[in-house]
Amino acid sequence: MAGVNAPAEFLDAARSGDAAAFERLVGPYRDELLAHCYRMLGSRHDAEDVLQDALVRAWRGIGGLDERGFVRAWLYKIATNRCLTALERLGRRELPFDVHPGTPGAEVSWLEPCPDPSPEASYLAREAVGLAFVAALQHLSALQRAVLLLREVLGFSAAEVAELLETSTASVNSALQRARKTIDTTRVSRQSVQHELGPDAVNEIAGRWIDAWQAGDVDAIVAMLADDARFSMPPLPEWYRGADAIRAFLVDGPLRSRWRFLPTSANGQLAFGTYLWDDAAGAYLPGGLDVLTIHNGRVSEIVSFLTAALTDFGLPADLPA
DSSP, X not given: OOOOBOXXXXXXXXXXXXXHHHHHHXXXXXXXXXXXXXXXXXXXXXXXXXXXXXXXHHHHTGGGSOTTOBHHHHHHHHHHHHHHHHHTTSOOEXXXXXXXXXXXXXXXXXOOOOBOOOTTSOHHHHSSOOHHHHHHHTTSOHHHHHHHIIIIIXXXXXXXXXXXXXXOHHHHHHHHHHHHHHSXXXXXXXXXXXXXXXXXXXXXXXXXXXXXXXXXXXXXXXXXXXXXXXXXXXXXXXXXXXXXXXXXXXXXXGGGSOEEEEEEEETTEEEEEEEEEETTTTEEEEEEEEEEEEXXXXXXXXXXXXXXXXXXXXXXXXXXX
């Protein structure tokens, strides 16, 4: 799956220093490369930085692209290796469910949500960015992570991956086998259930969720939860499992306040920008980004990213009274 050869005229022009021609070569792959870096790193901000570095290196090294002009494979080689280098200094990204009890919050790097790309973006820019899958990837070594993604998400052959990572096919196959043992890819969904539900069902769930929260109706919220639902709020380490625990938390905490919710999407999942009433400001101010996982029509997980920038998800910075 190395990709289509680059048009000779663009390749020659880029080698001659034509920045516009270079952009014509790499532009079609930018969104899927960003998604790949996000899966590797678990942070949209880190992914953007690494991809920028990779594209600068690609521009400087355009002469290293051979006459076959397999731009896609060449870009994935650069981007993946920049991710591997970054992971030597970056800790793995966590969700509160995965943090060892007693670990100081300051020592944890939290998984970040990822805005969905535009509808015009390629399938590979939208595939396999679900929170559960990206969180599971964090439990793999950097090499295992790269091999699993290149082989099972991006569709490169073992021989192609060996060439991209400058290793042997046997090493690639061994790393993939170990990765599969750590992540049961049949149980950790790579694709959002949202696609299976369809827009009408998603809109119906979103409307009920908004109405329940804005009315402060804990019974209505709990009625939408799966029996073993989980609720977490990174960067806070606390989390809650089960309808009873979540109910008690909501009654004692969030539902003492007034909220407004706006629907959006993140990681291919239904999400909401949440806004908390502030008397001093006379407005609803950002409270976080809630990303929901839905199974069998019920909410099985809520991850409330308290420090997410809502404007990154197409939402306003605040709401008037």
